[in-house]
Amino acid sequence: MLVVDHVTKMYGGIAALSDASLQVSEGELVGIIGPNGAGKTTLLNVISGVMPPGISRKPDRGKVFVKGIDVSCWPAWKIARLGVGRTFQTVRCFQSLTVFDNLYLGLWVQKNEKGKKHKINKLLEFFQIKEVMNVPVASLPLGTQRIIEVARAVVNEPKLLLLDEPFAGLVESDCYKIISLIHQLNKEHNMTIIIVEHRLQELFDCVNRVAVMHEGRVIADGLPNEVICNPSVRVAYLGEGDVSVSS
Amino acid sequence: MRRFWKLMKWTWIARVGFIVFLYLFIYLGRPYYQSFCFSLAMFATLSMAWNLVGGFLGYVSFGHVMFWGVGAYVTAIFLKLGWSLPPALLSGGIISMIMAMIIGVSTLKLSGVYFAIGTLAAAEGLKILAAYFKNITGGGGGFYLPPVLGLQTCALLMCTVWAVFYVLLCFLLKSKHGKLIQAIRDDAQAAAALGIHVFQVRLRVFFLSAFFVGLAGGLYMINTSFINPATAFDISITVRMLVMTLLGGIGTVDGPVIGTTLYMSISELLWARFPEVHKMFLGALLIIIVLFARGGIADVARRLKVYASS
Numbered sequence: 001m002l003v004v005d006h007v008t009k010m011y012g013g014i015a016a017l018s019d020a021s022l023q024v025s026e027g028e029l030v031g032i033i034g035p036n037g038a039g040k041t042t043l044l045n046v047i048s049g050v051m052p053p054g055i056s057r058k059p060d061r062g063k064v065f066v067k068g069i070d071v072s073c074w075p076a077w078k079i080a081r082l083g084v085g086r087t088f089q090t091v092r093c094f095q096s097l098t099v100f101d102n103l104y105l106g107l108w109v110q111k112n113e114k115g116k117k118h119k120i121n122k123l124l125e126f127f128q129i130k131e132v133m134n135v136p137v138a139s140l141p142l143g144t145q146r147i148i149e150v151a152r153a154v155v156n157e158p159k160l161l162l163l164d165e166p167f168a169g170l171v172e173s174d175c176y177k178i179i180s181l182i183h184q185l186n187k188e189h190n191m192t193i194i195i196v197e198h199r200l201q202e203l204f205d206c207v208n209r210v211a212v213m214h215e216g217r218v219i220a221d222g223l224p225n226e227v228i229c230n231p232s233v234r235v236a237y238l239g240e241g242d243v244s245v246s247s
Numbered sequence: 248m249r250r251f252w253k254l255m256k257w258t259w260i261a262r263v264g265f266i267v268f269l270y271l272f273i274y275l276g277r278p279y280y281q282s283f284c285f286s287l288a289m290f291a292t293l294s295m296a297w298n299l300v301g302g303f304l305g306y307v308s309f310g311h312v313m314f315w316g317v318g319a320y321v322t323a324i325f326l327k328l329g330w331s332l333p334p335a336l337l338s339g340g341i342i343s344m345i346m347a348m349i350i351g352v353s354t355l356k357l358s359g360v361y362f363a364i365g366t367l368a369a370a371e372g373l374k375i376l377a378a379y380f381k382n383i384t385g386g387g388g389g390f391y392l393p394p395v396l397g398l399q400t401c402a403l404l405m406c407t408v409w410a411v412f413y414v415l416l417c418f419l420l421k422s423k424h425g426k427l428i429q430a431i432r433d434d435a436q437a438a439a440a441l442g443i444h445v446f447q448v449r450l451r452v453f454f455l456s457a458f459f460v461g462l463a464g465g466l467y468m469i470n471t472s473f474i475n476p477a478t479a480f481d482i483s484i485t486v487r488m489l490v491m492t493l494l495g496g497i498g499t500v501d502g503p504v505i506g507t508t509l510y511m512s513i514s515e516l517l518w519a520r521f522p523e524v525h526k527m528f529l530g531a532l533l534i535i536i537v538l539f540a541r542g543g544i545a546d547v548a549r550r551l552k553v554y555a556s557s
Contacts (some may be wrong), residue, residue: 050440053358080442092437094430101426108427109442152441 001026001160001192002047007062008216009042011055016042018216019062026159027190029182031203031224034213035237040196041089043213044162047194048086049076066160081109085158089165089196091145095138099129099148102137106152123151127177143170150178154185161185161193167202175199179206200228212237262417262501266410273402285402285470287511288409290491292463294503295412296456297488302498303420304452305432306355309485310366313350313373314343314457316479318464320377320384323392323474332395336465343461344454351453355446367482374480389475392468401470408466412459413504420500428452432498494536496545505544 002024009017017039024030032040047064049071051057063072071079094102103120110116124130127147137145150166163182167175179202185191197203203210204224212220212227214236220227227233273284293315301307318339325335354365377384384390396404419425427448431438435445468474487510495506513532517525540547 048440050436053436076436076439077442077444080440086440088437088440092434094433094437096429096433097426101430104423105426105430105438105443106441156441 001028001067002194003063003065004043004047005063005065007043007046007059007064009039009046010060011042015216017046017059020213020217021062022211022218022221024160024192024194026192027186028192028209029186029207030192030194031207031210032194032196032213033198033200033203033210033237038213039216040213041164042216044086044164044194044196047071047079047160048084048162049074049079050086080158083159084162085153085156085160086162087149087153087164087166089168091142091149093137093145093149093152096136098134098136099124099140100133102148102152103155106155110156119155123155126181127151143174146170147174147178150181154181157185157189157191159192161191163193163195163197165197166195167197167199175202182206258501262413265504266406266413269406270403273399273406278398281398281402283511283515285398285405287507288402288405289463289467290487290511291504291507292405292409292412292459293484293488294491294495294507295409295416296460296463297485298492298497298499298503299416299452299456301489302492302502303425303428303432304449306449306453307359307363307489308366309363309482310350310368310370311456311460311488312480312482312484313366313370314346314460315464315467315484316370316373316377316474316476317346318343318461319468319474319479320390320464321461322465323390323468324383326392326395326469332469336462336469339465339468340458340461343457343464347453347457348450351450355449355453370480370482370485374476377476377479384476387476389473392472394472395469398470401466405463405466405470408459408462417500490533492543494533494543496543499543499545502543502545509544 002022004020004022007017007020008015020039020043022043032043034040045051046057046059047066049057057075058073063070065071066079066082066084069082071082074082094105097105100120103123104116107116107119121130124133129144129147129151132140132144137148140148146166146169150163153161153163166178170178182193182195183206186193193207195203195207207224209222210220210224210227211218212230212233214232219236220230220233222230269284269288273281276284293311296314297308297311300311321342322335322339325338326332330338350366350369354362354369357365378387380386381388420428427438427443431443431445431448439445464479491506491510492503493506494510495504496502510529514525514529517528521528536543542549
């Protein structure tokens with residue numbers, strides 16, 4: 001489903017990604033962890049083609065393949081139409097629009113109007129936010145906005161879903177609603193999902209594989225319990241001991 | 248829901264009422280009022296077109312007057328070539344749209360201040376070109392056109408162009424395409440991540456805006472029978488579009504119409520009573536609005552409604 005092949009991405013003179021590689025098969029649930037500035041969000045940006053303003057979407061080196069297609073130079077909208085959905089680290093809902101309109105825009109690329117309302121209503125009911133469907137998003141609390149952003153990303157049933165810190169700022173019950181949705185989407189639609197997250201407890205409840213990033217590279221990749229015991233990971237992410245990361 | 252429909256009903260009654268009032272004013276009024284209504288309809292069209300790009304797309308254009316100038320020149324040239332009025336007028340709008348495509352392709356990829364400077368530079372460039380190609384445009388001396396229509400017919404036509412644009416915008420911005428435009432203004436990157444071709448949407452909105460500005464320019468030319476580069480690409484016309492929009496309420500459907508009506512009425516009254524200092528009063532009014540009502544009249548009305556209901 002996804003191949004990130006030795007990708008390097010520079011922000012000015014700083015390498016946000018440095019020869020990073022990752023392979024994800026169809027239907028996998030992968031978590032990405034790592035300290036701040038490790039390149040987790042940049043990795044999602046490179047895959048989805050969404051870069052901060054003023055920064056080229058193309059990797060400086062390496063390639064990204066989605067469904068076997070080289071998308072390294074593709075614009076974000078084209079990658080999204082290939083079936084890649086995403087959320088952002090900071091909530092980015094359309095603030096002047098209502099909850100319903102936000103979800104409706106998630107289905108914009110679907111030409112067939114039939115069934116759109118049903119899909120939106122199903123998600124609104126799942127997250128128990130139907131009563132605020134006609135309320136402008138700007139007037140809702142941040143946690144609800146986070147849920148709406150996740151709902152907007154999944155409403156179109158993408159083949160590859162990238163979630164950037166989906167549990168940040170959420171209460172436990174809302175986290176488990178999202179986890180339940182992730183499992184459901186993975187099971188029913190064989191959706192491939194990559195989650196960048198700092199809340200390890202919730203993440204490990206959700207994924208069956210974890211990749212750890214440090215200084216723009218993937219330094220460990222495997223089962224959650226095995227990865228967290230890796231000495232390099234404990235040094236880089238948990239700050240234990242003084243073992244060299246490269247070793 | 249019933250309250251919403253009731254409000255919508257009254258909004259539409261006010262809109263249609265204002266359009267009918269303007270038609271009656273032109274039809275029954277003296278030439279002075281016809282001329283006033285012509286200017287009112289023209290500036291309302293220009294402000295609405297500016298608001299579409301500045302208010303709904305979030306792109307502040309400082310060179311919007313160029314489409315007005317292009318529309319005026321193209322209409323005049325085709326009329327002089329012997330074309331009849333409707334195709335000449337439409338050509339003004341269409342060539343302005345093509346101009347928007349050329350300028351939009353290069354400037355709509357820029358953001359914020361760079362777009363503003365880009366459009367300003369394009370307008371200044373066109374002003375120089377219009378002065379340079381004397382054989383086509385008449386150069387700095389201007390372009391004369393024999394009178395084609397009377398003032399009343401001109402004002403009625405301008406009012407029709409404005410009314411069509413007004414109704415079109417009301418429906419467009421309430422439709423799903425309007426939501427799309429607002430979503431792009433809120434967060435273009437998030438919209439792109441949903442598969443929306445942001446640049447294409449921006450370009451289409453820019454086209455639509457340029458088309459109606461071009462039509463208004465063509466009608467101005469027919470009404471005045473004269474244009475020169477200094478008037479056709481005068482930055483103060485763009486500034487007026489911006490001020491009228493800010494006064495009424497940027498990013499709202501009715502704001503530019505309210506702003507234009509208020510600005511022109513106050514300007515006309517002050518001009519009649521205090522011809523030497525009327526611009527000073529207008530300046531003071533604008534400072535008050537910028538300081539105390541940044542969302543314009545539309546925002547003040549909304550706040551009053553919230554205050555009254557609480």
